[in-house]
Amino acid sequence: MPYVIAAACVDIMDRSCMDECPVDCIYEGSRKLYINPLECIDCGACEPACPVEAISQDRAVPAGQEQFVDDNLRFFEDVLPGRDEALGQPGGASDIGPIGIDTDFVKQFKRAD
């Protein structure tokens, strides 16, 4: 799995990363953004764009935040609350706009600060 957005994005959602992504694969939940691991091309353009350093390669997520790796995948592979089917590979975030829903993990996530 390629790049991952972790805890620092929750309730921040700066969205600078969305402008940088050449394949438009960063989708907007309610409390955080999610990189579609099925669409991400591992270019790394998003990582320096994030002002709160929420983005890292899956193999380098901050200690204690490993759950965000699988959770990013769940956002696309599981059926989110209130939706009829999994998002899968929509082929671009700008076409479908904000999803406005989070995974259960993020919904219940409490920021340390």
Add this chain to the structure above:
Amino acid sequence: MSIDYSEKIPNNVDLAGDRKLQRALESWQPNFLDWWKTMGPAVPTEDVYLRTAVDVGQEGWAHFGHVAMEEYRWGVFLSERNPDRRIAFGEQKGEPVWQQVPGEYRADLQRLIVIQGDTEPASVEQQRRLGETAPSLYDLRNLFQVNVEEGRHLWAMVYLLHAYFGRNGREEAEALLQRNSGDLDSPRILGAFNEETPDWLSFYMFTYFTDRDGKYQLGTLKESAFDPLSRTCEFMLKEEAHHMFVGTTGIDRVVTRTCELMREHDTVDIAPHGGIPLDVLQKYVNFHYSVSLDLFGSEQSTNAANYFTAGLKGRWQEERRGDDHRLTDDSASIVVVRDGQMGTDEVSALLALNLDLQGEYVKDCENGLKRWNRVIEKAGIETPLYLPHVGFNREVGLFAEHHVTPAGRLVGTDAWEAERDRWLPSDADRAHVQSLMRPVYEPGKIAGWVAPPVSGINGRPFDYEYVHLT
């Protein structure tokens, strides 16, 4: 600082405030344009839908529009300066970064910049004739975007040479236009940049595997204590992302089409049906991956250790690592060949820095393989692609003197020669791929060996007229 396009050379480094440097670069500019006309894209065009950098900040940095290629505004763009930035590694960790080149590191820094700079025009030369066989206008546009940005990356390195390395730097800047890819008398410095890119499958493989090496090399130079180099590379990485997009999605599309043809004709031998068989794709992966691994240099390197200790070149994601960033007391395990067997040696972590970077690159490539194998699996085909062993087909480093099979078995020269065409593209494979290379210049149409993209560029549809040919 936004980019000043009113200048002859667009820039965000206040060139107008340094007349001597401005004149020097303006005298280099016509030589660059001559080189572009001679060695740049061979297909004549009226204009191309290109991305041009207009800023370096986070509030949108690129503009898209149809541009006559020869009027593309190549310029000098550095990321914004952080006045508080400090050296993140090596002996001088914690001290302020350098705005000028320290005398004792002059030769080494110049060498690093020349090597990086040499790769930029090289790939333009390698890809010069590809436009003549573009599978679609969309692909043709992407090729030209890659080419103009490699040209801009050359400008980035030439600026550093002119601005910080005096007469030697200016001479090296000239030499960057004198060497040519594959030239017997004056070749490019690194081996992969003297290989041919004769077809579009090679182009997709090159932009995946070789440009991905670029991502990692630029990432380590971005950590440099020499701040202008760091800021230059940071902005180059933004542009490099498009090149990796072209490679990743290009191979996606070939794999997709190959699987479609296999299902349609119920055979693995899709060559007679105008496709590229999976085993040929595997051989291209083997070739481009192994040639790109050579670009990381020897797995055990005193130069890399010295560059790190001096603060010239860091590790990938240096500042996010949790160690002491000096590594003087750390060790690393490297694979060695001893008495015909592979084993491991413990060496100083400083000596294994090239291997550290290579390891990061390999993990990226594994992601690519997973991605393409998802396409294969989804099509119900049970022949996944794989990455060969890191010792396979190597000409640089610890495996250079040995023959290693894709599975990682050491073999003798006879066995290697006997099986070579099973592992690397044979003349027949290359001839078949070449036979498929026919230009498709009609908007919305595409060659039969590759699937169309899932979306166009900058929100435009696939059938948009990305290129107007003359």
